Amino acid sequence: MTYGMSRLTGKKLTKHEHIGQSVTDILTTPVGTRVKRRAYGSNIFDLVDSPANPTGALQMIAATADAIARWEPRLELQKASVSATIDGKAVVSLTGIVKEDGEAVTYGVAIGGSS
Template sequence: MNCDTGSAISTVEHIGQSISDILTTRLGTRVMRREYGNLLPELVDQPFNDATRLRVYAASVMAIMRWEPRVSLTRIQLQDASLQDQVVMDIEGRALYLNQALSMNLPLQLGGGA
């Protein structure tokens, strides 16, 4: 189910919606599920250098591997050169239950913008 409209969506669209939620949820903010989420929101104000980029990729891959069991990742990459406002993350891998290749560009709202 689409979280914005309530309409039915495909399994691949649901996986994308789930990954977006995982990557934009700050650790410790979910009641009864304090470990759910990701460190990505903590990295928003860091200088965007090679070390931060590596932390972003590591935090994203670890969170997706833990919280989205329907996916096996092969590549993850940011399209934008910073972590301000909205960024787009390219994700490639495999949808395990569907046994099909998975390629998606997920817009993530990270900054304080609407």
């Protein structure tokens, strides 16, 4: 069953792919940057220059959990973790349950650095 369209290719997406696309969009959109929807996004970008230590990781996880809870009602977040690299990049890894069908899903979202 088709649930949406890829914003990159225009191809049809399954429910789980569409949720993954939504999660990536939420986490990579800084709060305050969407016109007429200023509250949309996450506060992760406020933490980009935080130290790559357990406190910084916990703050990013909290910002992730807050954004997912607020903006992606189809996903129940079970676990989030952050892995940082020396070159300023981080990957937020998420595990959750799709509320509609109870299936477990895992997503990884790259944050920071240049691609």
